Amino acid sequence: MSEQSAEHFSEHIRRYLYVFYALLFGTVITVAASYIPFGNREINIAVALFIAICKASLVACYFMHLISERKMIYFIMAFTAFFFTGLMFLTLWSFGDLPRHTSH
Amino acid sequence: MDIPYTIEARPDTGLYNAKVGIWLFLASEVMLFGALFSTYILLRVGAPEGYWPHGWLNIPVGTVNTIVLITSSITTVMAWASCKMNQFGRFKFFHACTLCLALTFVGIKSYEYHDKFIHYEITLKDGTIADGHLVKRTADAVVIKGHYVKDRKELFDLRAANAPHEHTELTIPKAQIAKMENYGPWHSTYLAIYFTLTGLHALHVIGGAIVIGFLWGPGSKLWRTDPERFTNRIEISGLFWHFVDLVWIFLFPVLYLL
Secondary structure, eight states: OOHHHHHHHHHHHHHHHHHHHHHHHHHHHHHHHHTSOOSSHHHHHHHHHHHHHHHHHHIIIIISOGGGOOHHHHHHHHHHHHHHHHHHHHHHHGGGGOOOOTTO | OOOTTSSSOOTTTSSOHHHHHHHHHHHHHHHHHHHHHHHHHHHHHHSOTTOSOBSOSOHHHHHHHHHHHHHHHHHHHHHHHHHHTTOHHHHHHHHHHHHHHHHHHHHHHHHHHHHHHTEEEEEETTSOEEEEEEEEEOSSEEEEEEEEESSGGGGTBTTSTTOOOOOEEEEEEGGGEEEEEESSTTSOHHHHHHHHHHHHHHHHHHHHHHHHHHHHTGGGGHHHHOHHHHHHHHHHHHHHHHHHHHHHHHHHIIIIIO
16 A cells, blocks of 8 residues: 555544544533523424534544545435435424324 | 456446445435334324423433444444555454444443333322332232322423432232333333334344444455455445444434433
8 A cells, every 4th residue: 555545544534533523522512402491392402403413414424425425426315315305394294184192 | 257346436337336235225224214203203293292201211321322333433434444554453453343332332222121121100000100110020019119100291201300200119019000011112102113213223233233243254354365345345334334323313312312
C-alpha cells in the first residue's frame, strides 16, 4: 500500500473517531433532553426525533460512506426515501380514522 | 466459473455487485422497520390520554446498550479501514471487538426481556392490583416484590411525580387472585409492539453477529488468496451492521424515553 493511501485512511479514521464522539454526545443529550419538561410532550418527542435524525445522518453519511457514494446508490436511496415518506403520509392521513383505545 | 464483478466495478453501475445488492436489501429493510414504526405511531396516538406506558423500561440499561451498539459501529468501520491499510492483525482485533459488543448487546437485551417476563400484574378479587417482580411461587401463595395500587391507571406513567416507587415483599394467597399476567407481549399493545420491534432488531443483531463471526474466523482465509474481495465482504457486512445501529438510534428514544 502506498504512503499516500495510508495517510488518506488515517484522515478517514480521524473523521470516524469524531463521528463516534458526536454519537456518544448525541446519546447523552437525548437522555438528558427527555428529563427536561419543554411544556408539552409533543416538543419532547420533536427534540428526541431531531437528535435521532442527526445521529442517524452521521452514521449514514460517514460510517456508511453515503456522503461520497456513486450515483446508483443515491438513486436507490431516493426511491427508498420516496416510498418511506409515502408510508409516513399514509400514517398521517389515517389520523382522521384512528383505531381507539389501543393501550390494552 | 468466477462470479463476475466481486472486485471490479460493473461498467453500468460503477460499483461491484454486492454493494448494489446490500443497498437494495437495506432499502427493503427501511420499509420493513418503517411499517412497524408506523404501527407504533398509530397505536400510540390512538391510546387514551394517560394510558400509554411511560417509564416502563430501564433508561440506564437502554443507554448502555445504545453506547455498546455505537461502539460496535466504530469498531466495524475500523476493521474495514484496517483491511484497506493491509493491517490484517488490526482487522482481527477490531472485528473481535465488534463480535464481543454484539454479544454484549444481545446479553443486555436478554436481561431486559427476562425482567419483563418475571414482572407480574396481579388483579385481586377485591379489585386491588398488585404489581411487581416474582420472588417465589408456593402451592398456595405468590410472593412478589412490588406494591399495591387501587387504579390500573397508576401503573402507566412510572416517570410521573406521584408514581409509586416503594417496593416491598408482598405475599398474596392464591385464593385471592382473580387474574395474574406477566409483562410479556400479550400484556398490552405497548409491550406487543416493544417486543416486536426490539425482537426483530435483536434478530438482525444475531444475524449480523453470525456473519461477522464467520468473516472473523473461517471466512478470513480468503484474505490470503484474495484480499480485495475479502475487504469488500467486510464493507458489505459493515453496511448491514451500521443499518442495525441506525435502527436502534430511533428505537431507543421512541421506546425508552418518550
